[in-house]
Amino acid sequence: xxxxxxxxxxxxxxxxxxxxxxxxxxxxxxxxxxxxxxxxxxxxxxxxxxxxxxxxxxxxxxxxxxxxxxxxxxxxxxxxxxxxxxxxxxxxxxxxxxxxxxxxxxxxxxxxxxxxxxxxxxxxxxxxxxxxxxxxxxxxxxxxxxxxxxxxxxxxxxxxxxxxxxxxxxxxxxxxxxxxxxxxxxxxxxxxxxxxxxxxxxxxxxxxxxxxxxxxxxxxxxxxxxxxxxxxxxxxxxxxxxxxxxxxxxxxxxxxxxx
Amino acid sequence: xxxxxxxxxxxxxxxxxxxxxxxxxxxxxxxxxxxxxxxxxxxxxxxxxxxxxxxxxxxxxxxxxxxxxxxxxxxxxxxxxxxxxxxxxxxxxxxxxxxxxxxxxxxxxxxxxxxxxxxxxxxxxxxxxxxxxxxxxxxxxxxxxxxxxxxxxxxxxxx
Numbered sequence: 001x002x003x004x005x006x007x008x009x010x011x012x013x014x015x016x017x018x019x020x021x022x023x024x025x026x027x028x029x030x031x032x033x034x035x036x037x038x039x040x041x042x043x044x045x046x047x048x049x050x051x052x053x054x055x056x057x058x059x060x061x062x063x064x065x066x067x068x069x070x071x072x073x074x075x076x077x078x079x080x081x082x083x084x085x086x087x088x089x090x091x092x093x094x095x096x097x098x099x100x101x102x103x104x105x106x107x108x109x110x111x112x113x114x115x116x117x118x119x120x121x122x123x124x125x126x127x128x129x130x131x132x133x134x135x136x137x138x139x140x141x142x143x144x145x146x147x148x149x150x151x152x153x154x155x156x157x158x159x160x161x162x163x164x165x166x167x168x169x170x171x172x173x174x175x176x177x178x179x180x181x182x183x184x185x186x187x188x189x190x191x192x193x194x195x196x197x198x199x200x201x202x203x204x205x206x207x208x209x210x211x212x213x214x215x216x217x218x219x220x221x222x223x224x225x226x227x228x229x230x231x232x233x234x235x236x237x238x239x240x241x242x243x244x245x246x247x248x249x250x251x252x253x254x255x256x257x258x259x
Numbered sequence: 260x261x262x263x264x265x266x267x268x269x270x271x272x273x274x275x276x277x278x279x280x281x282x283x284x285x286x287x288x289x290x291x292x293x294x295x296x297x298x299x300x301x302x303x304x305x306x307x308x309x310x311x312x313x314x315x316x317x318x319x320x321x322x323x324x325x326x327x328x329x330x331x332x333x334x335x336x337x338x339x340x341x342x343x344x345x346x347x348x349x350x351x352x353x354x355x356x357x358x359x360x361x362x363x364x365x366x367x368x369x370x371x372x373x374x375x376x377x378x379x380x381x382x383x384x385x386x387x388x389x390x391x392x393x394x395x396x397x398x399x400x401x402x403x404x405x406x407x408x409x410x411x412x413x414x415x416x417x418x
Contacts, residue, residue: 034280039336087339088281094336124278135275136346139268143298144352146261162279207355211272212279214349216342223384224338227391245354252355253362 015107019051020067022111024078026093027065029118033086034217037062038228043097047110050101062233083175083240085217092117126166133162133212141208145201153190153199154208161186162212176247179213183251186210191259206252215244262302269298269347277343286339289329294344297322301348311375315382316389318348323390350379 023044030040040060044067048056055070068075096113099105105113124132137158138151161182168178190205199205218241226234273294277287301318305311326340353375360369 034338035336036338039338086281087336087342088283091283091286091335091339098334123281129279132275132278136272136279139272139275140347140351142268143265143272143347203355203359207352210355211346211349211351212276214276214346214351216276216346216349217280217338219349219380219383220338220342220345220387223387224391227388249354249358253358256359256362 015051016053016069016072018107018111019048019053020056020069020076022051022107022114023047023056024065024067024076025111025114026097027060027067028078028080029114030090030093031060031062031065031080032082033084033089034221035090036221036224036228037230037233038225039090040065043093046101047097051107060233062236086121086123087217088122089117129166130159130163134159136212137161137208140211141204144207145204147201147204150199150201150204150208153193153205157186157189157193157205157209158212160189161209165213176243179244180247180251182213183210183248184255187252187255188259191255210248210252213244213248215241218244265302266295266299270295272347273343276346277339280342282339282343283335286333286335289333290340290343293322293325293329293340294347296325297344298347312378312382315348315379316386319345319383319386320390320393322348323387324393327390327394345383348379348383350376353379 026047027040027044030043031037037060041058044058044060044065045056048067048069053069057068057070057075059066062080064077064079066075066077093114096105096110096117100107100110123129134155138155141154142148142151164185165178165182168181169175172178186209187206190199190202190209193199193205194202218237222234222237222241224234225237228234270291274287274291277290282290297318300321301314304314304317308314322341322344326337326344329340330337353372357369357372357376360366360372
């Protein structure tokens with residue numbers, strides 16, 4: 001009799017541990033890839049609720065997450081170490097959470113799907129990213145400056161800047177340094193292009209070329225987080241955006257000053 | 260003619276930026292449409308009335324509301340449509356002019372462009388705040404009315 005009670009109790013505890021583990025993993029994936037804090041809190045609470053844990057407590061920050069089940073002894077911590085922008089993963093976690101809410105997958109499948117998501121990320125191929133960078137630079141140069149003569153060089157230099165950023169990001173792992181180096185490359189290439197009469201205005205080419213590096217994700221998230229009342233994580237995102245903008249700005253300023 | 264070129268370039272640029280931040284394939288087109296729509300509102304205000312601060316504010320409000328509608332339609336996170344759409348409104352040109360003038364020692368001109376950048380960034384942020392308010396209120400009002408109507412008419416026979 002008492003034996004049965006004991007096994008029942010440990011099963012419940014194991015189930016609750018699994019719930020917290022899955023929720024923490026989902027939350028960490030979302031923050032790592034550039035989600036807002038509110039969305040993470042919402043998703044984690046929903047996962048716990050749909051798994052049968054009605055009341056859970058959360059403390060989500062941009063550098064780590066804590067979660068505990070109300071009335072239980074232990075909380076679990078999950079640090080967030082790296083930070084990239086990959087909205088595909090956020091959308092995938094969102095879809096999985098919706099499927100879990102509709103009971104088409106169970107908790108174990110959910111966790112293995114999350115592990116798969118981390119192991120095999122789905123990126124656009126590199127050549128498509130290069131074309132993407134070119135198609136950000138050229139058209140935005142047209143929108144901002146309306147000069148058709150500088151359009152081709154903008155495309156080429158924007159793609160070159162993105163390629164430099166992409167490769168450096170793999171080696172250096174510090175986003176600001178890669179942005180700084182990419183900005184220097186963009187500035188140098190623009191000046192060289194003018195020397196060889198491939199364009200008419202350094203300004204237009206550089207403005208187009210730096211557009212792929214614009215920190216769109218931190219800007220949007222800092223506004224949304226601050227607005228939702230996350231007065232620590234929102235401004236932290238804002239600092240991230242400012243650092244990126246300053247890195248690009250210093251890179252360009254350095255080139256303009258020297259050449 | 261110029262407007263068509265601009266709108267097409269905005270669409271291309273928004274979709275291309277979505278590729279760079281790895282947005283799921285079946286959200287790309289809608290993100291481009293939201294971005295183009297926001298820029299169109301910005302352009303309309305700039306062309307007919309003028310004044311870049313209000314124009315950016317209106318553009319950001321429209322992007323915020325439209326991306327919420329897109330998110331509800333596609334059942335996907337709102338930031339998928341939000342982030343690429345503001346890229347055409349980002350004050351890249353002014354920021355570059357600011358950096359250039361500071362680097363070359365033209366502090367006065369640099370300060371002028373710095374104020375423009377700060378004003379535009381503030382306008383976009385405030386536009387998002389307004390859009391968020393509209394999004395929340397537009398959810399609340401129908402449910403509130405529906406609840407009140409249900410409470411007042413609960414003893415009535417069903418319509």
